Structures are given as C-alpha cells and as structure tokens.
Amino acid sequence: MSRDPRGTAERTNRNVRAFEDFLQGWLVRQEHYLEELRSTLATCHESKEEDLRDLITRVLAHYQEYFEEKSRIANYDVFLVFSSPWCSSFERSFFWIAGVKPNLAFRLVSNSVEDLSGDQVERMKRLKAETMVEERELGDELARIQESVAAPPILELARRMARAEECAQVESAMEALKMDMGVVVANADMLRTRTAARVTDILTPVQNLKFLTALTEFQIKVRVVGSLLNR
Template identity: 50%
Template sequence: MTHCTSASTRGTPTSFDIFFEGWLVRQEHYLDELLSAQQHLGESREEYLEDLISRVLSHYQQYYEEKSRMSQINIFLVFSPPWFTSLERAFLWVAGFKPALVFKLVSVFVTDLSEDQKQRMSRLIEGTKVEERALDDKLAKIQESVAAPALLEKARERGRRLGTEETMREEEEAAFNTLRSSMESVVRSADLLRTETILNVVAILIPAQRVKLLAAAMQLHIKVRTRGLQIDAEKHE
C-alpha cells in the first residue's frame, strides 16, 4: 500500500505534522487489519472483531484530540489545514467530514441491515440532518461577520471615537477574540457531531457490519488523499 505522506508545504514541520505523519502510517496498518478481518468474517471470533473496532475508533479519537489542541493554538488553520491536500480540503465541512457521509457509506457497503436497524438508522439520519443544518446556520453567521468585516470595523470606529491608538488596538483585539471564540465553538460542535454520529451508527451495527463500514471509510480517505497528492504534485511540476 502506498504511504500517504504529508501535504504540508511548510519548511519546518510542527508537532501536528509529525503526529499526522505517524497517524497516517497507523491508519494504513489498521486498514490492512480491517480488510483481512473482512475476508475472514466467518472465521474471526467476535471478541477479536470488537477489539479491532475499538482500536480503530481510538485511532480516530486520537486525531480529534490532537486537532482540538491545534484548534486552541490556531483555530483558523483547521479551516484550511496545510496537512491536507487541496482535494481533501475541497471536501471539508466545518473543518472536517460531513456526518452524513457515514450514512452514505452504510448504504453502499453495509447492505444486510435488518428492518430494525434500518428504522433506527433512519431516525439517526433525520436527527443528524437537523444538527447539520443548525451548524450550517451558525457557520454562515460567522462567515458573514468575516465578509463584512463588521466586527473589526466596529472596533475601529469605537477606537477612533475614544481617540487613542491603544484603545483601537484593544477593541480590534477584542473583536478578533470574539471571532476566534465563535469559530472554536462551531468546530467543537461539529467534531462532537462527527464523533457522536459514527458512535451511534456503530452501536446500531453488528461487529461484522462495523468492520465493513470502517474499512470502507478508511479506503475512501486513502483514495482521496492519494489522488490529492497526485494532483498537487502535478501542479508543482
């Protein structure tokens, strides 16, 4: 399997770059294990499948924990992460994948759902759509404030009225901090929705179905990343 190297173009790798490189390597190992388990579902013990699923979910949780730390350092970076390829960035929704993608993967790769599972999945889909729309609205309001840019302009006006450069800087910094706080909040909410969605879907599926879903999700990510690396390399030729 081809190693998916970092897309970051910065000269000096950050701690996140180093983490992400290692995370991608571990992801490929997990995919190999998932594909092997998928080929031998009838032979694999349920305890082994549960352990593998738990390790894979922990692998993704590590990414979100590290991303959260990065967000606290520079929230603006996670909206256009340099560690992703341009193709990966094109698919971003609130600094990550859209939760609805999980349901599309289930519909394509997990075709043996029982009627009870289908009903539970349908209810989960509807609830997730509501949460996604709420976050879309919240992000739209943030983007409007950036496009205006109303916050900084109001800060400058207030500073000019008070008549000191220091006050203007303080007001601009306060407006900037408000914007940053809003963006941090929406990313936290989006990451929480992503995490809850996959956990809720996994709870509906049986172990063999979970293996199929997680393998499909990893394969999709690696295919998009590999193609993205090729496109970016062609641009720089």
C-alpha cells in the same frame, strides 16, 4: 501591548509542524489498520466476536486520537483547522466546518453494508434525519458568525487601526471571533464522533468491519488523489 508578529509566526509554525508530524504517524497507523480490517473481514467467519469487537474499538480509538490532537491545535488557533495547510485542496473540497460532514457515514454504510435488517434500516433513517438537523443548525451558526465579521464593530475598527487603543479593540474582537468559531468546530467534531458511535451501535460486528473498512479506504483514497493532483 501589541504582540510580536515574528514570535507569533514562529509559534504558529511550531504548532503546524507538530500537528503535521503527528498526522504522518497517524496516517501510517491508519494504513496498518486498513490492512488489519481487510484481513479480518476476509476471515471474519473464523473469528471470535470478541476479537472483532476489539479491532472495532481500536480503530475507533485511532480516530478519536486524531480528533483530540486536532482539538489541541484548534485551541491554539482555530483558523488553522479551517485552512488545514497539512491537507491538499482536493481533501479540503470535502470539508464542512473543518472536517467531513457527519452524514458521510450513512453514504458509506449504504455502499458497503448490504445486509441491513428492516429494524436497522429504520434506525439509520431516524439517525440520519437527526444528524442532518444538527448539521443545518451548526451550518447556520457558522454563517451567523461569518456574517458578523463584515459588520460593525469589527469592520469599522479594522478601518481605523492607526490608534493603539483601536488596535487593542480589533485584537479583542478577533479573539472573540476565534472563540465563537472554536465552539462551532468543537460541536461539529462532537457531532462527527457521536454519529459514528451511534452508527456502530446499530451495526453488527461484521457490518462494522465493512463500514470502517469503507471509511478508511475513502479517506486514504482522497489523500492519495490529493497528493497526486498537487504534483
């Protein structure tokens, strides 16, 4: 039996609105965290290390919350996180597999943390090399999936949708495509979160404050610029 297009559109709209509502609240909390990061960084020499670590943990948990909510809507329809209607075209210009590249973390560290030790520099280099290998593998996998869309049987079935059984075949093929793309997005998000966690393991608490401040400033700036360009 074919799906009701109107019902599907309504469910999609509800899911998009739910994510947009979550995102609005998340962005407000992000701005509050930026204020706290800046304030703590300015007085970090007066703070206990456990207090610095507590803030770092809370900021990382805040980002994890975003990925969990993103995973929920990706499980509903992975194409939504690729099109990201809640983002401006400027924001999407920074995207790689429905989000920023994991190696952005290394550029932010390079620009914001000036006091890396020799050991930290070497560990960052190794981590960056490993991350870039995984990025290439995921990029190749996504390219393989995208190429399959233009190849039989999907293309041929799409041309012959007059018969009901062939429509069902197209739906089945599209569901398989969604599943494959969903796996790639999940693995890309896992690489993003794992890379950030490993970077923070290398850095000291004060260095982490600098890194997380730079990351949050970057994301907010991109969001603001994108909003201005959309006016």
